[in-house]
Amino acid sequence: MKIHLVFLLCLLAALSGENTGIVKAEVNIFTGAEGRSGTIEWTQLVSGSTKFFCKEDCSKDEDILVKTDNVTAKNGRYSIEYRNGPSGFGILSVTFTSLTKSDSGRYRCGLGKSLVPDSYVDFDIRVSNAPLGLTSGFIPTNTEGETVTYPCNTAVNNGPMFFCKDPCNKAEDILIKVNNVKAQNGRYGIEYINGSTVGLYVTIVQVTKSDTGWYTCGYGDPLSPASNFRFAILIEDASDAPITNFCWPWVLCSFLASVLLLNVCLLLLYKWKRRWNLRRNISGRTDGTNSTISVIYEN
Structure with a gap:
């Protein structure tokens, strides 16, 4: 009964309110x-x-x-x-x-x-x-290790798309240059999503601290763009990131379940020891007298 009650309380705690359960997103x-x-x-x-x-x-x-x-x-x-x-x-x-x-x-x-x-x-x-x-x-x-997507807030243009890291004034700065609506180059991606709020988006997979810096994306030639957008990103160590998926009901329930499990184990150990001592006392009597065993009903 106690076990059922604990898990019922856990379920109610997790379901009560929109923001007391698991966080919807990072x-x-x-x-x-x-x-x-x-x-x-x-x-x-x-x-x-x-x-x-x-x-x-x-x-x-x-x-x-x-x-x-x-x-x-x-x-x-x-x-x-x-x-x-x-x-x-x-x-x-x-x-x-x-x-x-x-x-x-x-x-x-x-x-x-x-x-x-x-x-x-x-x-x-x-x-x-x-x-x-x-x-x-x-x-x-x-945070390091995440896959991140950034909107390229620039005017819509039907020309080629590009994504580069600043200063974006030489060929080795260019991460992607493509005429298609979507492309991937290693950890870097670019995509035009028709009907979306911005249209053009860029993605970096498995970011590292070395990805911190300024970037440029847009349309046309990256060295002489028709339209472009410049933005910066910061990448931090995973150990520095705040805990965003903290779920207090399940933490509380885990603690209560651990305490309950410990109590059950102690109770079983107590019963086993008591019965063992009782059997030892019965088997150890040699004076011929009768032994009386009390029956104890335990929930």
Whole structure:
């Protein structure tokens, strides 16, 4: 009965609430420069009247940075905006101005109520002293060993596509140059996805710290592009990455199950020892007297 109760509690804990179970996806990390400003945006699959932007677990009023039913709103150094994107998608963006070290932490933005949102995304912000010479914006930050994809935010062009690492002024800097809609060269890939928010995307498989740096992607000749987009990425050691898939109900359940298993083992050992001592006492009587054995019913 106790075992069933423990696993029932574990199941209820894992199912209660949208955000107390296993995290739906890895939390994105963005690094910004102290004193600078930056904007992060996501494509939302659902629409909603209320837009919110909050810090930490968003359970208290002081966690809410911006909340509005309008398409845009600002509160001090923080602002939020919602606009219609291509193919019926909505684009939700949040902006930080005059970043400080205290801005580092976990954030959430989305549509609907902040405690029970219709759609949301969690992300981490880190603030340092001008990483990679950054003067504005945020740098996507990933962990070694991951496969990462970055949008190439550039004008649509029907010419050849390219992906290169800066300074991108000589042939050995070019990672991919292709006329097709999709290509792969070792760990590097490029693809044009028709109907997507951006169109052109680049991918790096199994990133390493040596992949940290500035990149350029776009259309045309990489040495003389028709249109291009320049971006930076930061790769950190796996040991430095935050725990993003932490699931407290299952950790708690594992602990309770371990304690319960230990108690069962101790109980079985106690019963075995008691019966062994009882048999030894019976077999050791030699005076001819009768022995009385009490029957004990144990659950």
